[in-house]
Amino acid sequence: MLTLIRRITFSKVGVVITMAILVLIAISFGIGGNFTGMGGGLTGDSVATVGKEDITVSELRRRTDVELQNIRQQQPTVDVVQFVNSGGVENTLEGIINSTALAQFANLQGMVASKQLVDGRIASAPDFKGVDGKFSQTLYDQFLATGHMSDRQIHDQVALSALTQHIIMPTAGNPQIPGFGASQVPTGVVLPYASLELEKRGGLLGFIPTPAVGKGAPPTDAEIAAFYKRNLARYTVPERRSVRYALVTPDMLKAAATPTEAEIAAAYQKGRALYAATEKRDLAQVVVADQAAATALAAKVKAGAPIADAARAAGLEANALQAVDKAAFAKQSSPEIANAAFSAAKGAVVGPIRTGLGYAVLKVEGIQQIPAKSLEQARPELVKTLTTEKLQLVLTDLHDKIDDAIAHHATFDELIRDNKLAAAVSPPLLKTGTNPDDPASKADPAFAQAVAAGFGSEMEDDPQIAPMGPDGSFAVVKLARVVPAAARPLAQIRETVAQDFIIDRAQRASRQVAIEVTARINKGMPIAQALAETKLQLPPINPISDIERGRANAVPETDPRRAPLMLLFSMKAKSAKMLEAPGKAGWFVVYLDHVQPGNAGSVPQLLEQARSELGQATAREYALQFSEAVRRQLGVKKNAKAIADVKAGLTGRGGSN
Secondary structure, three states: OOHHHHHHHOOOHHHHHHHHHHHHHHHOOOOOOOOOOOOOOOOOOEEEEEOOEEEEHHHHHHHHHHHHHHHHHHOOOOOHHHHHHOOHHHHHHHHHHHHHHHHHHHHHOOOOOOHHHHHHHHHHOHHHEOOOOOEOHHHHHHHHHHOOOOHHHHHHHHHHHHHHHHHHHHHHHOOOOOOOOHHHOOHHHHHHHHHHHHOEEEEEEEEEEHHHHOOOOOOOHHHHHHHHHHOHHHHEEOOEEEEEEEEEOHHHHOHHHOOOHHHHHHHHHHOHHHHOOEEEEEEEEEEEOOHHHHHHHHHHHHOOOOHHHHHHHOOOOOEEEEEEEHHHHHHHOOHHHHHHHHHOOOOOEEEEEEEOOEEEEEEEEEEEEEOOOOHHHHHHHHHHHHHHHHHHHHHHHHHHHHHHHHHOOOOHHHHHHHOOOOEEEOOOEOOOOOOOOOOOOOOOHHHHHHHHHHHOOOOOOOOEEEEOOOOOOEEEEEEEEEEOOEEOOHHHOHHHHHHHHHHHHHHHHHHHHHHHHHHHHHOOOOHHHHHHOOOOOOOOOEEEEEEEHHHHHOOOOOOOOHHHHHHHHHOOOOEEEEEEOHHHOEEEEEEEEEEEOOOOOOOHHHHHHHHHHHHHHHHHHHHHHHHHHHHHHHOEEEOHHHHHHHHHHHHOOOOOO
16 A cells, blocks of 8 residues: 555665565574584685574575575466576575574573473474375475485474564564554554545656667677676576476387277176167156145146146146156166156156055156167277277376386386387476477477476486376386577677667667656656657657656556556656656656645545554664664674675576685
């Protein structure tokens, strides 16, 4: 709601870090870790020191991997390069530093998390509960294996989580602190912020497209090389993996699943009742509670009235049964009724016959005589059914055979040889399943599990079985090659880099134009004149009609109008600001002409919403200030070189280690 408050509150990196800690305390065990070293100074193997405790390179790498995996659960396409470039390593390190500092502070205060408390939290964690709702040792062991953690590490982290919670929560959530909490924020403080939601603003929007400034001279080799070096991350291909695989499909096993003549004959004999001559009838039935009424209804039908009309006249409804055989009808009604219905001629009226629910009246609407099927006539149906059944058995048997061999550490080559399979090798693929070396290629959904198996294993791991489709197909998969993240050679992408350089240069030139236009407007020149003096071919100015903050905030984030509209609400009247358009398309020049104040005094719901958000902002600020105070008291040192080496190692750009 209060965008201005959010912007102020989240302007410090530490607030994000602190809130991440609070969230992790509430929902996971992922705070802190076991750190080695008590030297009190930075060493080559430490990325930071908190007090006298070192945070090692290996711990930062482990925690970075965990953070990346957590992000991928929400955004599967995020790769390690994007994670690193967006500050993921630094944010992860800040979280470790904060949790380590708070843990040391807890120790200094003599705080201890009892074994009973730690065991209770582990036992009650949702991730470790089985289908019966109780603690599952199997799930717990799987969690340890997946996270490459020991039982001791989990216990240490849960203890640290509990201590951190006891330290932070009273600071951020104690209602006894004066002025804290949503209920304690005075209306006089809340009203101005809540009224911002009802404020209306109007102005003008100009646009300076990047292409309007022209492409300029063709870039030189030196310019292209320098641009490539500055933007190396842009041309870095994330880690790719190639897998060896062998497909097993139902079509491959059809020969082994072809039924023999003996099997066909046996199936025919077993199902002879299905192929014997039979009679099916179309029946209409009405059940009447009273015998006299049933007799009257039967008389009407015998006199020629349609049974459906006669039933409707009596306030009832006839039940139509199409192509029903005697055995099936006997189960639905009774043997007595079935015998009567199937011994009557077509068009005959049967009943009333007493049933458990009343008296049944039936009419035989039609009779179908279905001749018996000989073995030859039934053969196509029998062959199809038997082939399907045998194919599933053969497929399952082969799957189990391969699975057992893998359990006994059979190699990929042995599996291929022993089961007469054909092996293939995939090109190096991204985790999404696409091949960056072939822009026209698309990810094959059926191959997704094979790709996942490759990214979920190491070179020394045993082969895996990956499902390939709903028909039971599967693949035997073995990681073949890992291609680390690396930038493409300039020679391969020179034209792309040159084009990017031209766009970047034009975008910087259009930015300079926008700066000059904005400056002229802020000196009093009308926006139309300021844009005209650029001498560029620009689109017409768009007026921005009076709009409330809430309506502007409701514009989808994918809509290019959203950012300029939101910018209006962080400006002074009669002023201009510039804003970059998405995709280097150009620059907006936003002019705020007038402001119409709002008043939320008569909107209680808006007041309470603002009160709640102000209370939460206060809590975050308390948590931030407390964490910063603890860090300053203990002392924090960072090893910039070690941090850079970790980032370089993750993105495949080398490092000094």
